Amino acid sequence: MHGFSIRRATPRDYAELAEIMFEAVRDGTPQYTETQRFAWIPEPRSGPAWHNRLSAQTAFVAGTEESLFGFMTLAQDYLDFAYIRPAARGSGMFRLLYNEIEAVAYRSNVKRLWTHSSLTAQPAFAAVGFHIKTK
Secondary structure, three states: OOOOEEEEOOHHHHHHHHHHHHHHHHHHOOOOOHHHHHHHOOOOOOHHHHHHHHHOOEEEEEEOOOOEEEEEEEEOOEEEEEEEOHHHOOOOHHHHHHHHHHHHHHHOOOOOOEOOOOOOOHHHHHHOOOOOOOO
16 A cells, blocks of 8 residues: 555544544454454444543544545553554554654653554564563
8 A cells, every 4th residue: 555644633533543443453353353353342432532532642644635544642651542454554554653653752752652552463563663571
C-alpha cells in the first residue's frame, strides 16, 4: 500500500478508528481464538467513553483522503492504541505512525515509552526498539 499520509486524528475520525480497531482484532489476530477476539472487542467502540478516551490522548491516523487504515495514540508515556487494518500490514504504516508518536514524546521530554501489546503487534513494536517482557 502506497500513497497514504499521516496526520493528527480529529473527533470526526473516531468512528472510523473504532472500525479499524474492530477489523484489526476480529480479522487480523490469528494468534487468538474467535472467543478471545470476541471478548477483546465484541463490537466497535462508540459513545462518550470512546470519544473522551481518544480526546485525552495524542492520536495520529494513517490513510488517504477517502479512508483511514491505521492509528496510534499516546497518553503521556503510554502507547495506548496501535491498530492497522489487516490489508495494510507490511506497508510501513506502523513505523511511520510510531515515528510521529515518538517525536511527540521526545518534545514532551518523555524518557521511556511503554505499552501492553498483543501477540500480533509484538514484532512491530520490537522492530521500532521496544523490549518485549513477558510474565
